[in-house]
Amino acid sequence: MRLLQKTNRTYFLISGTAFIIAGVIFFFVISFFFKDQLNEKLFHDIKNITRSIKKNGTLPNYYPFIDIREVPAQSERSFKIIDTLIFNEFEKREILFRQICLIRVINGKEYFIAARDTSIEEDDLLEVIAIVTGLVFVLLLVSLYFINRKLSMKIWQPFYKTLDELKEFSHDKPGFRLSSESELFEFTELNKTLEKLTKKVISDYQSLKRFTEDASHEIQTPLAVIQSKLETLMQYPDLKKEQAELINSAYVYTLRISKLTQTLLLLTKIANDQFPDKKAINMAELIGEKIKMFEDHILEKSLTLNEDIKPDCFLETNFFLAESLVINLIGNAVKHNIKGGIIKIKLDKTHLEISNSGEILPIPSSKLFERFYKTDKSSDSSGLGLAIVREICRLNKWEIKYVYENNLHTVIVNF
């Protein structure tokens, strides 16, 4: 829900309730005062009538407003204020009257005196009040709506601008700044805090990146030394089988760490966008080349290769990255395949699809492109291949997804 919607809704609810309550109070107050005034007037009328009878001895008769009758003595003394309906000949309907009737002794005779006046009809009153409050309510809402709109356009403008700029924020783009300025303290404060926060995020990210890079670099040299020492050790004549196995084991693991740090470095470099040179790359040709590279592996696993590659699909990108992408995807399709399985490679101008048969993923497919998520914990794969693929896609703004259909694992890259 937008801020404007929310405030409008709140205003509507609260002022709506307030207006209903106000209407009800209004209604009771008005009818109370009206009736009170009426009563007073009627008492006054009776006083006048009494005085007039005393003075003149005649009975005034203004039906239905004044009604006087002589009644037999010792009639029951009564005093009543009631509302009553009296038929009106002009209007041809019954009209509500308020009347005060009493028995009074004047000049020794007893009279029944009733003073009446048209009273207020409650439905009419209610209707009028409802219409008036309703009108005021609508007027208020309309003006509130416009005030709000104006406010949100003007006052909230810097806020929305900041929001738009924040959407563009990326942790790997240094020099991020918020341009909007506001005279309002809250927004200035918000921008200041956000700027501090983004600066921190960027510098943290930079130092993390630098650390990964430095660490990988620093690890590389000792690894190169270990590797060369082990290769030298292998050359010793008369190595016993157990000794050779020990050396080999150390050697294999050294190569694995070495590969791992190289891959981490590569990931950092891709994230750093350190592959700026772009040119048109013939993907069909590149894929053909890489398939050839894997032909021994494909043969060894007796895989059936199914190619549907449209010639001359060109992509404007970095050659090394395109190569890494293709090698990783084909390599994965070969590696995670079963003996006698299938590989399908489909390429056209808009997308690349690489499918392979294989065991069902033991990890959730959403984690597939995460670093170090391996299908097989003990395997010698780094678990970084698909993370690299994802980074390359991110850098090139390509969309990547994984689907499992007809017993085939498929990775689709939409260019």
Add this chain to the structure above:
Amino acid sequence: MKILIIEDEKELVGTIKSFLEPEGFLCETALTYFEAEDSLSTYIYDIIILDLTLPGGDGLDLIKLIKDKNRQAGLLIVSAKNSLDDKIRGLDMGADDYITKPFHLAELNSRIKSLARRRHFDGANELIFNEIKINTDSNEVFINETILDLTKKEFEILLYFIVNKNKVITRESIAEHVWGDNISYSDNYDFIYSHIKNIRKKIELNNGRNYLHNMYGIGYKFSER
């Protein structure tokens, strides 16, 4: 043949030296930029191995000096993996070949020998190991003067073995040499074995001896033993 190894990691220099010297190379070393400058201005080398990440100066600057003072030397540059810029710039500036660190010693040996062959034309395009003869210009292999019909990969593997004769060669090193270093995407090296089986078979069919020995799961050794 005189080699200058310009590399700042002392331990690595030591092993490279001990691997290359039995191959008949005379190795000198330079551990810093200044030592390298000094050696390059004073002596003439046949082959120079230059690590581009050198303390005290940019390795690329040394290429200029080499082209100036040691023009005839074969230059092999060593760069970190993924450092494409260095690699490309080095080659542009006149390096003959490059190798990325960390490397297999057998691979380094093979690159140096290939450089050496290119430097000395007279008869150096032939490698002979007993009854086996390899012509590196025409990419032909002869056994007792009969030509051996090998696939491209089999030829590359055999050449790699003969260049590194009497050395233990690891499977990883063979895979990287023939298939490129992306081969680590594969989980086993059985495909190498089938090539080696084929080479053995073809040599034996032509009455050659089997010089290819298994080394306890590490790899292979091409030797007379």
